Amino acid sequence: MGDFLDSFSIAASGMRAQAKRLRHVAENIANADTPGYRRKSIPFHAAAADSRGEVRTGRVQLDPAELSLIHDPTHPMADGTGHYQGSNVNSILEIADSREAQRSYEANLKMFDQTRKMSGALLDLLRR
Template sequence: MDLNTAMKVSASGLHAQSVRMRVIAENLANQDSVADNAGGAPYRRKLVTFANELDRAMGVNLVSPGRVQYDQSEFGLQYDPGHPAADDAGYIQTTNVNGLVEAMDMSQAQRSYQSNLNALETSRRMASLTLDLMR
């Protein structure tokens, strides 16, 4: 039944976006983390990749969360000579997490999750109506 296929595709989208939301939440939770000692690195932002996965049994492409990668952008610097992780010039490295970027990513993930949820709910209703008609 094609409606079951549509539901499976939507469910794969829900799973992928929920992984994305978990990683965004982790980034936001650590956006103020810095190294504990001199020479140490602060928290590095994580990014979720998505992979196209062929379900041969159903003959459809599903989305799946791929590897979680680290954002290789530069760390920030903050002047704090009293901090244990400060270098000789008194600077500490700060994370490369930007709260505004994370908020935008979170908004996109939420919209995508909601779209997949709507498609899943519509497919479920259509299947239910079809079964009701067959009675």
């Protein structure tokens, strides 16, 4: 029964990690037009050397890519040349990240459900 609990734990940790990733993707998309905003990402790590394969998230990282330079002399943040710094969020990349996170979340959910069905079938066999 311990293996079933390990499977539940691994799947749940994967779902938590992908949910955090989706939150950051949504935040990036929402701030795509915010001047000076840097794209956020979150790395995944194995929980520990003695871990059963669980996933943990690291600290939020800011994308070091250059901020876009936008020309709009009427913008309140524009400098003397009429430019201001936009964000470094790429909407295409964010959409791809959201799809990948969604599919990974669904895969972990299916693993969780399969483990639940298998453990239920095992309990039914043991009751007989």
